Amino acid sequence: MIRLFKSLRQAGILGMNERNARFVMLHNKRSNYPLVDDKLITKRRAQDAGIHVPTLYGVIEIEHQIRGLPRMLGEIEDFVVKPAHGSGGNGIMVITDRHGGNFRLANGVLVGMEEVGHHISNILSGMHSLGGQPDRAMIEQRVQFDPMFEEVSYRGVPDIRTVVFKGVPVMAMVRLPTRRSNGKANLHQGALGVGLDMGTGLTTTAVWKERFVDEHPDTGNPIAGLRIPEWGTLLELAARCYHLADLGYLGVDVVLDRHQGPMVLELNARPGLSIQLANRRSLLRRLEQVEALDDIPEDPRQRVAITQDLFAKNNPPAPQTVIA
């Protein structure tokens, strides 16, 4: 037993207690949590800072407004309903299509306005929010994910989680929805976590349900060696998010839209530890490397350079192709 603890320690695995005590509590000011816990605030601040986010179609704050949903949507065919204070991807409803008065969900099922309205009123009553306080429902653009993921994901929207420490991106993974996760990009719910090389944005190793895998469990396609497009832009985006909420230990969730490129979906003040499993790398070592730096530059680009410098496996870094 003690030997096992020791080998975890030697592997430099960051545990929950250490994450909370040494990183979350030390580097994240409690008063800044609302900035990331409320996705509306995050979105507004991101827009002000010129960071790409999915377009917000509207906000529903009271029960009465639910009836106005069709008017709010106008011509829009596809959209996402999510709670402003949601956590862990809970309470998100994805509508891919409208058919007469009905809505088609991501899994292909047609539901009526009543179903969507009930989902929204559940959100308003705080069913999906942290601590159960009353919440608001956001209606926003459905991201059409980049075709590169088509082979390796099952419905839903894959996203890229980057842990940013003191403004320096330290580790990243792609989260691919599977049949098991029912289209959700959450590792606890059965999504596939794929590690990324910080230098090139190439996929490396993967974990599924806490097991190491090499192929996508649904499609059987190999996972390693896929290149995330616009990797440099993505890292810079993640690094810039540091200024949005001033959280030292931050998780940035980015989606790749096939037309609009990387967009910030949400920020997380307590990013989980599974990223270590996806990358088969110690998060603690990397965090300590950043901790040891005397000076961290203000310019996000220079911070990305630090990332490339410290954590890239395949140097030199990939050419920074910036496609708007």
Add this chain to the structure above:
Amino acid sequence: MNKLHLRLLAVLLLAIGGGATWYKMAVLGLPVTPDSTTQIWTVEARITFEADGGPSQVNLAIPHNPPGFNVLGEDFVSGQYGLARDREGDNRVAMWTARRASGNQALYYRIQLAEDANGETDMTSPTPSYPEVPDYPEPFGSAALTVLQDVREESADISSFTRRLLLRYNSSDPGENVQVLRGDIDSATAHVDNLIDILAGARIPARAVQVLTLRDRMRRAEMNTFLEVHNGSEWIPFNPVTAERGYPSNVLVWKRGSERPLSVSGGSSGDLEFAAARTVREVVAVAEQRAMQRGTSMLMDFSLFSLPVQAQNTYRLLLLVPIGALMMVFLRNVIGIATFGTFMPILIALAFRETQLAWGIFLFTSVVAIGLAIRFYLENLKLLLVPRLAAVLIVVVLVMAVFSIISHKLGLERGLSIALFPMVILAMTIERMSLVWEEHGAGQAIRQGIGSLIVAILAYLVMFQPQVGHLVFVFPELLLVVLAVVLLMGRYTGYRLTELWRFRHLILDRNRQ
């Protein structure tokens, strides 16, 4: 800095909590285990007399700080008599008075005593003056002087002097002189008075002490007389017949002086009889009662035993909650078990106390299962959150009531205790469980449900150990120790046990390389 601060605080709490506990254990004699008991004597003096019909007064000498015992309490059964207590020389006296009394009268005095060999009793006061050598009549005088002279030569100090004298006085082969000294006295008390008179010839202060030799279930017992001599610093007791020094553990000193302990005016001379019974009682209660009697220790004044019994029982339960909280911290942060709600399992464990474990598990599982089924049905009705929670709560209460009725009809009285389950907590648990069920799947929901149940069972097993309950109730300052441990665990940054499992592949992978 922060860490040092925390450690100092923890050490301080440990010192205060541990110190107070140690003081109560070592100095006040509070027992560490719940089942320590001690001998308690209940001694009853019964006075009967024939009253004349006029005013009557009864004086009875009663014990005062008897050596070898702790007085736990006394009571007086006085009937129509008024009662007063007073000091009279070295003794305490109870005085019963009545304006008019006739016929047979009975008065009782009862005292409760705990045996305590180490108890402190003042044996030094009062310091007597040296008696004058009495004017002995002849031939008593010359016999006494001869015997005293012989004894003095055989002894070193007052104690051994007395012992030699007593041995000689009671010898089966008394010399001529001793026979003169003994004369034709036949009562033991008179012999003691005689001895005091002889000792005065050596200018040794002595006094008679009336004692009661306690035997379990004794009735109609009478007093014996002991002899005490003063050696210049303290009184030394002797058995006047066997010459043994000191009081045996079952001898209760009732009064000093050879006069009769009972005097009656306005009636016949009265009879005095003693009865005694021995019982076994918990040391805690005895220590409490004693501390209250003495009113010495602040710590005991502010103990939970000073509360009314009702409140005591509440605290017996409440004080266990911190123990449960400690367990929660350990199970969640060190082991890493996932549960519904932070402290829900503790409340369930508290409910288990009434239901007992097996029934508790059965009732908890059935209520949650039925509640979940109904919650899933309510999902179809598309209710808003608060009304839905209220509906679940109502259903939970109804299910509990139905359970109680059915189990009562079946003659299973345990089933009635379901009423003690925290229903609001149950309703919240059901709601959360159904959310987890929907969002993370049945497996996750059931896993967390079982996790909560296991934590509740573990908490129950620890919290309701008789030893644990005894310790926190008798030594509530131990909670400071618990607090210190919780504070220290608050800075535990090591791995959780479940993380070994979670990251097992990383370790295996690494070891393979």
